[in-house]
Amino acid sequence: MLINSALYDDGRVVAEPGLEGVSEALERQSGFVWIALRDPTDEELNLLQRELNLPPLAVEDARKGHQRPKLEEYGEILFAAMHLLEPGPDGLQIGEVHVFVGPRFIVSVRHNSQQGFLGVRGRAEREPHLLRQGPGFVFYALMDAVVDRYFPLIDEVEAELEQLEETMFQPHQDRQAVVQRLFALKQRLGTQRHAVTPLLEVTSKLHGGRVPVVCEALQDYFRDVYDHLLRIQASIDAARETIIAATQVNLTLVTIDESLVTKRLAAWAAIFAASTALAGIWGMNFERMPELKWAFGYPMALGAIVLVSGALYWRFKRAGWL
Structure with a gap:
C-alpha cells in the first residue's frame, strides 16, 4: 500500500x-x-x-x-x-x-x-x-528514527530490572515468578541485540574509509547514529550481565530458603524424636520398672518430656534453626 x-x-x-x-x-x-x-x-x-x-x-x-x-x-x-x-x-x-x-x-x-x-x-x-542534500539525508533520517525507537525499549527493561532487584529480597517472594520474569527480560534483550548488532556493521560502512557516493557528504550524521547504536549495545550487554547475576542471586536465595526449611524440619524432628524416645522407654511393658508403681511416675515422665523438649527448642531457637 x-x-x-x-x-x-x-x-x-x-x-x-x-x-x-x-x-x-x-x-x-x-x-x-x-x-x-x-x-x-x-x-x-x-x-x-x-x-x-x-x-x-x-x-x-x-x-x-x-x-x-x-x-x-x-x-x-x-x-x-x-x-x-x-x-x-x-x-x-x-x-x-x-x-x-x-x-x-x-x-x-x-x-x-x-x-x-x-x-x-x-x-x-x-x-x-x-x-537539499538529497536521498542520503532521508536515508540517515529513517535510520536515526529506527535507532531512536530502540532507546525506550532498553529503558523499560532496565526499569523492570531495578524493580525486580528491589523486590527480590523481600520475604515470601515467589522465586519461580522472579525467574520467569528474568527469562522474559533476557528474551527481549536477545531480540533487541539481534536488531542492534548487525546494524552496527551497517553504519560502520557509512562513515570513514570507502563510503557509498550517496552517503559520502553525510558521514558525520551516520557516525552519530553509530554512536547511538554503541550506547544501546553497551546498555544491552550491561542489562544481560545484570540478569545473569540476578538469576544466580535468586537461585542462591532459593537454596537458602530450602536450607532454612530443612533446618526447621530437622529441629522439630529432633524435638519429637526425644519425646518419642522418652515415651518409648516408659511405655515398655515390663513388670519390674522403678517408676511403674510410683504415684508421681506419670507426672515426672511428662515433666521430663516437657523439660527435654523445651531445652531442645531453646537450643535450636538460639541457633537460628527455629
Whole structure:
C-alpha cells in the first residue's frame, strides 16, 4: 500500500507523482523522489522495480521480508534492511523496513509494523536545507528514527530490572515468578541485540574509509547514529550481565530458603524424636520398672518430656534453626 509519494526539488515538495509516474516525473524535474510503502503487493513492487530500475535480488528480499539487518550495494543503488521493534502481547513484535537509496530516489518498504515515518517526513520538510542534500539525508533520517525507537525499549527493561532487584529480597517472594520474569527480560534483550548488532556493521560502512557516493557528504550524521547504536549495545550487554547475576542471586536465595526449611524440619524432628524416645522407654511393658508403681511416675515422665523438649527448642531457637 502506498503511504506517501513526493518529488522534492531544492528541499521543497514540487509534485506527488504516485507509483506509475515516477520515472516520467524524474525526467521532467530535477531533485529526487521519496516513496513510502507499507506491506506492498507484488504488483506495486514490480511496478517500482520497472520505474526505478531497482535490483531484482534486493526487490526479492523486500518482497519476502524476514531479513537480517544489512546493507548491500548494487552499483549506485543501496539496499538496507532494518528491524522495527515494538511492544506486543507476547513480548517484542519484530517488523522490518527495507530502504532503496539511489542518486535521485529513496523508497522505504515497511512490513509487519504499525510504526510509521510521517514524523520523519514532517521533520525533514521543516528543514529544507537538509533535504537539499538529497536521498542520503532521508536515508540517515529513517535510520536515526529506527535507532531512536530502540532507546525506550532498553529503558523499560532496565526499569523492570531495578524493580525486580528491589523486590527480590523481600520475604515470601515467589522465586519461580522472579525467574520467569528474568527469562522474559533476557528474551527481549536477545531480540533487541539481534536488531542492534548487525546494524552496527551497517553504519560502520557509512562513515570513514570507502563510503557509498550517496552517503559520502553525510558521514558525520551516520557516525552519530553509530554512536547511538554503541550506547544501546553497551546498555544491552550491561542489562544481560545484570540478569545473569540476578538469576544466580535468586537461585542462591532459593537454596537458602530450602536450607532454612530443612533446618526447621530437622529441629522439630529432633524435638519429637526425644519425646518419642522418652515415651518409648516408659511405655515398655515390663513388670519390674522403678517408676511403674510410683504415684508421681506419670507426672515426672511428662515433666521430663516437657523439660527435654523445651531445652531442645531453646537450643535450636538460639541457633537460628527455629
